[in-house]
Amino acid sequence: MAVMFKPIPNLPGAALSDLAERFGDQLSVSEAVRRNHASGEGLHADSAPDAVLMVRTTQDVSDAVVICARHEFPVIAFGAGSSIEGQLVATRGGLSIDLSEMNAILQTNGADLDARVQAGVTRKQLNAHLRDQGLFFPVDPGADASIGGMVSTRASGTTTVRYGGMRANVLGLTVVLPTGQVITTGGRARKSSAGYDLTSLFTGAEGTLGIITEIQLRLHGIPEEIAAAVCTFESLKGAVDSVIDAVQYGLPMARMELLDSLSIQAVNAYSQMDHAVQPTLFLEFHGSPTAVAEQAEIFREIAAGHGGGDFQWSTSPEARDKLWDARHKAYFAALALSPGRLGLTTDVCVPVSELADCLLKTRVDIDASGLIGPILGHVGDGNFHAILLVDPNDPDEVARVRAVSDRMVRLSLAVGGTCTGEHGVGMGKKKYLRAEHGDAVDLMAVLKQAVDPKNLMNPGKIFDL
């Protein structure tokens, strides 16, 4: 199933003049605006789009896509700019369609625990809106990402072990196809067997098949009781083994975050905390007061069997917010370990039984490579990251960082894991896709070619065509 795309002629002038005619001030070609849309987070070479369009409606997106298709002009969807693997880089120029002003929460249904939002709504905005109704949207990747972006990268995060990631929490979508046609997928029923699962096809497609403009989301009721806890361990292995036991026991933990000693050191310094500098789990329990107390007690017993020491839990919202705020700032805390260096954040996910081994080997590898790199992760899912600090002007260090990252991915693939648990492929993981999926990549390419035959939707991402 060899798939070939013709090289595309870029004709910025004609495309831009048609776009300007239709959109007026919504279109910007200023250097500063284009620069702001040249990349997300992460260490990928950036490349600015030829123009940036601030869209307000699905019709805006459709009209823009039609104009771009006519001129064979690439289109890149842009939300909060927080993606990590180069998803936003305009590899061939083109139009960056910025959806951040499409930030209306269109509907919330308490009885059905669902909501419909525009793609530019961010997760913090949504949760602030829902709080008074006793509802929340659980998926929490750390960054205040846009919901559209979170769908497109199939994001997950700290609460996935209990509530699932985007795949589990998206019920339906409005999508602008490469033709400009607008479709809706899924629906408001909690489940359906009616035809191909298009919602899942666009979830994780990174804007390569169309542009998502609206999302129907599952919501959850805020639990009666929430307790946060911190538990230190003598060893990384003890922490990971405790997590495995908790998962196998069926303990419905809401969060199980591992921070290694270096992560704790960084977080202590950055967020003015005084955790013991040891491998540590940050935990959260959701349920009735009785259920939360029981879960915490069971976890304490499990941890005690694996060298778990100090175990403190609290239902105080302030203590909890401080803990998760510190966790979410771990990336910046890591950067502060060595001011001036940048961070390459890795992202692998392995079967939980392989987690301790992969994590310990990576710890040894980072140290043996003479690098600074705290390890942390959503270990209940087998997902972990290393934040590898790197001086971009030191080619040798850059090479060592890339080599460690590469070995970490190869290690994950060798034990049946994935090259990316939640950040997506973008540009950074393209080279691993065939190692992970074999000939199934050919089928992905067949789908891409069928839906976007001119390869105009976010070209150069996920695979090279």
Added chain:
Amino acid sequence: MAVMFKPIPNLPGAALSDLAERFGDQLSVSEAVRRNHASGEGLHADSAPDAVLMVRTTQDVSDAVVICARHEFPVIAFGAGSSIEGQLVATRGGLSIDLSEMNAILQTNGADLDARVQAGVTRKQLNAHLRDQGLFFPVDPGADASIGGMVSTRASGTTTVRYGGMRANVLGLTVVLPTGQVITTGGRARKSSAGYDLTSLFTGAEGTLGIITEIQLRLHGIPEEIAAAVCTFESLKGAVDSVIDAVQYGLPMARMELLDSLSIQAVNAYSQMDHAVQPTLFLEFHGSPTAVAEQAEIFREIAAGHGGGDFQWSTSPEARDKLWDARHKAYFAALALSPGRLGLTTDVCVPVSELADCLLKTRVDIDASGLIGPILGHVGDGNFHAILLVDPNDPDEVARVRAVSDRMVRLSLAVGGTCTGEHGVGMGKKKYLRAEHGDAVDLMAVLKQAVDPKNLMNPGKIFDL
């Protein structure tokens, strides 16, 4: 995006002689065997395949598909024969590939809570195998379906409210594509953002894009305590409102099955039980003994607020097995209400807030149409069925049954529901697909044409091309 397929020449002779040469005794053209593969359950016109092939390996399936492709000969995958919407009917003849002998459980991993099975393994077989390891596979559609068939129809059932359906419990697949190429999708990591979600694309594709031969499944630990309960209500609405409140409360119920008075009457007679003939919920609670007791007590209070009367719960495995056995036999119990009539089983799923209204309107409609039709369903998901009894030799009754079923689907679609919650589209729901999904059906057809350009994989199902 109009999609047209050319009419296909069927050349059974040449195809069959090539198949016989490769497969010998594995191929059968006997009238009895072909008849057995002419349909599943349900009321669709049957049509036998030209031959039936008993396959033993993925390579067998691949070789058969290659031979059939060469002769443009249709291919229909067959598992346990329990699908309801005509998925197994050989509308254009061709080869029925029977996977029931591919019934090996290839691997179970207790630490990772996953298993790999061949497609012909049935859910009861799998659970019997897992029981001694303290594990279970939760998806329970009632029938002892094959896992491959359950993936293909995106099945769910009684436990979906707690554990999710097939969409949530399939981690990866081995699939034979229409070219004969074998691919593996997904993997053993609990989550991944690596490329298009091919696993979800094949889940619910009803064999129209390829044939699934192996499945990687999520497992769950058998809960420490399981309690079954029965609660009667003064009204259907009271029962449904109790379910809505329990879902909103976040009560992690494992099963919430509604049976209306007529269903209870049927089940009492068929399974020798003596439930009060009133709208009734069959419930199940999973968790620690403390958690189960607390959940049951909270549910009792919720039910009491909605006219719930007698509420009995028990942790006895015998009582539980008897209850769910009776529930699973409800179809046969319904048929026994009027010996000689057949049953048309409807299947819609609506937002839970619309459930009481849809269900009550359907009850009124069945009665006003002079039909016998118990209503029951997985109400925690908004999914319900009516088993409409029909004398196939009474054209007027057939017409009234079809009209009630049609109105039920239209009602579901009008409130944002789906035409099928768990049975799939097959032949029976094709006419509703565009009403539900609009132009998104065109995109489904584009995908079908890209993957199966000669329309040889289970032709005539999901949509007409």
